[in-house]
Amino acid sequence: MHEFSLIQALLRRVETEAQATNAIAVHRLSVCIGQVAGVERHLFASAYDLCRRGTICEKAELDIDYVQAKWACRVCGRDVAQGEVLSCPDCGAPARLVTGDEIVLKQIEMEIA
Numbered sequence: 001m002h003e004f005s006l007i008q009a010l011l012r013r014v015e016t017e018a019q020a021t022n023a024i025a026v027h028r029l030s031v032c033i034g035q036v037a038g039v040e041r042h043l044f045a046s047a048y049d050l051c052r053r054g055t056i057c058e059k060a061e062l063d064i065d066y067v068q069a070k071w072a073c074r075v076c077g078r079d080v081a082q083g084e085v086l087s088c089p090d091c092g093a094p095a096r097l098v099t100g101d102e103i104v105l106k107q108i109e110m111e112i113a
C-alpha cells in the first residue's frame, strides 16, 4: 500500500535525523499532507501505528496537517477556485496546482541524551 511506503520512508528519515543528533527518543512528528497528494488520512495514521513499533518513533505522536489544494492560471497567475472547471476564467488557460500535492515532514521533537 502506498501509505505504508510513505510511512516507511518517513521513519527512515526520522531515524537518520535522530542518529545524526544523537537523539534517544522522538516525542512528536509533524507532517503536512496536501489534499491531492493521494494519501488517505486513516490509512496513513494506521500505517504509522503499525510501522512505528520497534523504531525510535515507537512513542512519538504523529500530527498531520492537511493542506488545501490551490490552483492558479498557468499563464496569468489568477487564482482558480476549486470546483470550477480548472481553467482560467480570464484567459482560459489551464490551471496548474500551486499547492496541495506535497507530503512534507515539518518538525521532529526529539530528546537528546
Ligand SMILES: [Zn+2]
Pocket (backbone or CB within 6 Å): 073, 074, 075, 076, 077, 078, 088, 089, 090, 091, 092, 093
Ligand atoms: Zn489566466
